[in-house]
Amino acid sequence: MSRSGVSVADESLQAFNDLKLGKKYKFVLYGISEDKTTIVVKETSTSQSYDEFLGKLPENDCLYAIYDFEYEIGGNEGKRSKxxxxxxxxxxxxxxxxxxxxxxxxxxxxxxTGVSSDIQGTDFSEVSFETVLERVSKSAGSH
Structure with a gap:
């Protein structure tokens, strides 16, 4: 439970595990329930488009999201996923x-458990692909 008294719904953890372990989703959007007591899944998606993910971020409201971020690294080392x-x-x-x-x-x-990076976004420049790529490529190791 958080400082605000909001708890995490079981479905929220299940959706995260489906993304992390089962690669069932590309991203999961979370919100706080109408009665302000629980963090719930608002939407899941299998879309590979980062632009589509960005399009789901509301201009005038808050949310949380988990994204399986894939990127290429230099030197023919292949793809990484965070x-x-x-x-x-x-x-x-x-x-x-x-x-x-x-x-x-x-x-x-x-x-x-198993999140590589945290991104705080207040405008779209802070969550652009390039900005996120810079943040995740600085973190050590790969998954």
């Missing part, structure tokens, strides 16, 4: 929503 946790909190989101998401993040983040 699981990235996004906290999306645009400047235009309501203050109350930003506060609830900020205080609830740790509950979800602690429950998701």
């Amino acid at each position: 699981i990235v946790f996004f906290t999306w909190s645009p400047d235009t989101a309501p203050v109350r929503s930003k506060m609830v998401y900020a205080s609830s993040k740790d509950a979800l983040r602690r429950a998701l």
Whole structure:
């Protein structure tokens, strides 16, 4: 349970494990339930398009996301894959929503074992493919 009293739904953990272990999804979007008590799955997708993922981020509301980020590394070393946790909190989101998401993040983040990088986004430049690539390629090791 988080500082805000929000807990993580079992379905949220299952969707993460389906992405991580089963490669069933490319990304999972999470939100806080209407009654502000639980972090739930809002959407899952198998789309390989990063632009489609970005298109799912709301302009005026917060959410969390897990993305199986694949990228090529130089020197003919091939592809790498990192699981990235996004906290999306645009400047235009309501203050109350930003506060609830900020205080609830740790509950979800602690429950998701195996995440390589955390990305905090307040505008689309902070979650662009190039920005995320720079962040994940700096982290040691590969999955």
